[in-house]
Amino acid sequence: MPSFIYILLTRPFITAVKGSKRVAALFLALSLSACATQSGDASLYQSLGEEAGIKNIVARLIYEIGDDPVIRPYFEETDLDRFHEKLSEQICEVSGGPCEYSGDSMVDVHTKMNVSESDFNRLVDLLITAMNHYKIPHPVQNQLLARLTPMRKDIIYK
Amino acid sequence: MAINRQYRTVISIIILCSLTSLAQAGEGKLLATPGVTQVEGSGGGGIVPWATLAGYASRDEQAVSAFATRVSVDDYRLDVWGAAINLYDRAEISFAHQNFYLKRSSAEIRQDIAGLKFRIAGDLVYSTWPQLSVGFQHKMLEDDAIANAVGAKNTNSGTDFYLVASKLHLGAIGGYNALWSLAGRATKANQLGLLGFGGDEEDGYSFQAEASAAILLSRQWAVGMEYRQKPDNLSFAEEQDWIDIFIAYLPNKHINVTLAHADLGDIAGADDQNGTYLSITGYLW
Numbered sequence: 001m002p003s004f005i006y007i008l009l010t011r012p013f014i015t016a017v018k019g020s021k022r023v024a025a026l027f028l029a030l031s032l033s034a035c036a037t038q039s040g041d042a043s044l045y046q047s048l049g050e051e052a053g054i055k056n057i058v059a060r061l062i063y064e065i066g067d068d069p070v071i072r073p074y075f076e077e078t079d080l081d082r083f084h085e086k087l088s089e090q091i092c093e094v095s096g097g098p099c100e101y102s103g104d105s106m107v108d109v110h111t112k113m114n115v116s117e118s119d120f121n122r123l124v125d126l127l128i129t130a131m132n133h134y135k136i137p138h139p140v141q142n143q144l145l146a147r148l149t150p151m152r153k154d155i156i157y158k
Numbered sequence: 159m160a161i162n163r164q165y166r167t168v169i170s171i172i173i174l175c176s177l178t179s180l181a182q183a184g185e186g187k188l189l190a191t192p193g194v195t196q197v198e199g200s201g202g203g204g205i206v207p208w209a210t211l212a213g214y215a216s217r218d219e220q221a222v223s224a225f226a227t228r229v230s231v232d233d234y235r236l237d238v239w240g241a242a243i244n245l246y247d248r249a250e251i252s253f254a255h256q257n258f259y260l261k262r263s264s265a266e267i268r269q270d271i272a273g274l275k276f277r278i279a280g281d282l283v284y285s286t287w288p289q290l291s292v293g294f295q296h297k298m299l300e301d302d303a304i305a306n307a308v309g310a311k312n313t314n315s316g317t318d319f320y321l322v323a324s325k326l327h328l329g330a331i332g333g334y335n336a337l338w339s340l341a342g343r344a345t346k347a348n349q350l351g352l353l354g355f356g357g358d359e360e361d362g363y364s365f366q367a368e369a370s371a372a373i374l375l376s377r378q379w380a381v382g383m384e385y386r387q388k389p390d391n392l393s394f395a396e397e398q399d400w401i402d403i404f405i406a407y408l409p410n411k412h413i414n415v416t417l418a419h420a421d422l423g424d425i426a427g428a429d430d431q432n433g434t435y436l437s438i439t440g441y442l443w
């Protein structure tokens with residue numbers, strides 16, 4: 001077979017393989033970056049402003065709770081210093097920061113409160129308000145919410 | 159006559175807006191998560207129903223909403239208004255009145271639609287699996303002359319049944335919330351039922367797929383696309399699938415506005431019907 005025909009026939013194949021390698025590399029990069037956004041990586045923790053940023057957000061959340069006629073009654077007898085410490089710790093942990101949550105289990109804490117679905121969402125809205133106050137970017141807010149909301153089933157209607 | 163109707167639309171929108179600002183709405187859901195109102199009166203996107211129920215009611219609340227929609231394409235205009243009740247995030251009862259105008263001849267076709275939807279399982283935002291609902295839309299055609307002329311088998315009424323799954327993924331795409339919804343509909347309706355039900359080519363139920371995908375750019379703004387497969391029962395003209403690209407503004411839990419570009423394909427022999435979709439939903443309580 002004349003070599004030019006051989007080249008003609010194989011070149012598209014070679015380019016295709018090269019192309020698919022590039023595609024594979026892209027996929028690898030994408031899946032790595034997808035892994036990187038999973039819990040355990042510290043980038044969400046950093047985006048929240050690390051320990052100081054998280055403590056500010058939780059302090060602001062407590063301020064918002066104090067201002068809210070529906071949520072405030074839940075916290076009437078709460079030790080707010082402890083709540084601030086434990087919730088900050090928990091957010092630090094789920095966002096990939098160097099903390100370990102030392103509070104009680106979500107079920108134990110929220111049992112007998114009978115938190116309704118709509119009050120849960122109301123508290124989510126207060127957390128969003130608190131994050132807005134510190135100009136936490138919308139995508140960062142969503143990533144934190146995505147890590148906290150799986151706990152909902154242990155919190156509502158207990 | 160026509161002016162009269164325009165006035166009525168304007169007045170009902172004004173009443174709607176003032177009511178929504180006065181009354182207290184069931185607000186137990188996160189902003190934007192119930193979606194908007196689709197063209198047959200069910201809670202959903204713009205042209206397809208979602209598994210979410212109209213309004214912000216949680217399982218302990220009720221909600222009532224009202225909406226007005228105008229779709230204006232090259233040769234036709236569709237005006238729709240209606241209302242929906244959400245009972246405890248379990249059942250949605252809806253009513254819609256459609257006015258379909260043929261721009262060239264000033265003929266019109268009117269239709270009423272009563273809808274019922276039940277949430278079977280899941281929560282759009284919080285459950286691992288999608289929210290799943292079933293529903294039906296019972297369509298009662300008021301003006302049957304055109305349906306008769308184009309060869310529809312039934313020119314009185316027809317009922318669509320659908321099963322729909324919807325899911326919102328928090329922070330899924332670069333940190334933005336993403337929503338998808340997929341529905342299967344069994345229907346005999348020609349062009350929503352405005353051209354009657356069943357025809358000379360196909361008289362039975364056929365199965366149609368419907369889909370929406372959206373990204374929430376912020377708490378208040380969403381953009382997305384929808385697709386609705388259509389039956390093709392009549393030999394006199396081909397009925398084509400619908401597509402739209404939308405942007406929705408949901409400033410609070412009382413009101414939202416959706417603007418879309420709709421491509422409705424060929425309708426009753428008029429080619430390539432493109433145009434604008436504008437819809438407003440108000441949540442009364």
Ligand code: HEM
Nearest residue numbers: 074075077078079086087090103104109115119120123148
């Ligand atoms: C994803 C959502 C939530 C998370 C992650 C969360 C987390 C926490 C944490 C870490 C604590 C401190 C636990 C400890 O002291 O050991 C706490 C306490 C508390 N939470 Fe939640 N919570 C959530 C939702 C809610 C909601 C919706 C309500 C009520 C509307 C609520 C009411 C309370 C109250 C009243 C306390 C203080 C309990 C006490 O006084 O001992 N929480 N929560």
